[in-house]
Amino acid sequence: MRDDGLWHPRLLHLIASLGHGDLLVVADAGLPVPPGVETVDLLWQRGEPRFLPVLAAVLGELVVEQATVAHEVTDPLLLAGFARQFTALGADRVERVPHERLKDLTRHARVVVRTGEATPYANAVLRAGVPF
Template identity: 30%
Template sequence: MLRNIDPLLSPDLLHALRAMGHGDEIVIADANFPGSSTGPDCIRADGSSASEILRAVLSVMPLDTFVPHPALTMQVVGDPDATPEAVKDFQRIINETADNPAQIQGLERFSFYERAASAYLIVQTGERRLYGNIILKKGVIG
């Protein structure tokens, strides 16, 4: 155990977050997301929700301030203007926890998968709410 480090941040996840550079992206994915087959390394966090992992990650990782949209979620298929409960929760957590809060932007489903395939890392959670997926772009610490 370490002081002031959320215990949900496993050794593997802490290592990956530290190894990421400015502009690298992390996907926090729900239980339905094809985490292992999408491409990047996949760290399992089955006992945690996406919201819990998002809060833990943002406690140590800055969001990028050099891009207009450092937080992206998957749009609802057939209703791109809908805001799922998970995404509402993500926005609240970003507003409360991120050093540079940003408005979440939506990506069409297959565009989200394509973006996730080029991410540095996927964290597969046990999140059961639909559309409980978010991509975060890592920023810098000044």
């Protein structure tokens, strides 16, 4: 058993199997998942688990070279959470795109991790990087 970090066996396996440039999406409960894209459903009720803690846990396990979020995000808590969690990436590595473009990116994802979040546009597309 792990001492810290993620404990979800399938999610850990999927993160470990990502290669450079592969996409992982951390999503709210409403983001449509395209056919053929693996989904890890963590939600068990509206609002649980929250998006930002799941994003933090995934970021603790994955080297990320770029993050993409929707232009339409207006929720101040979500914006502050993005700023806090993506600080290590730097502003030039966080892209804001229209939500429709973000949904298009999910078609190329290896996995979508669905949370119970009900805040509009609480989604992040993470592009795997390398640690060197």
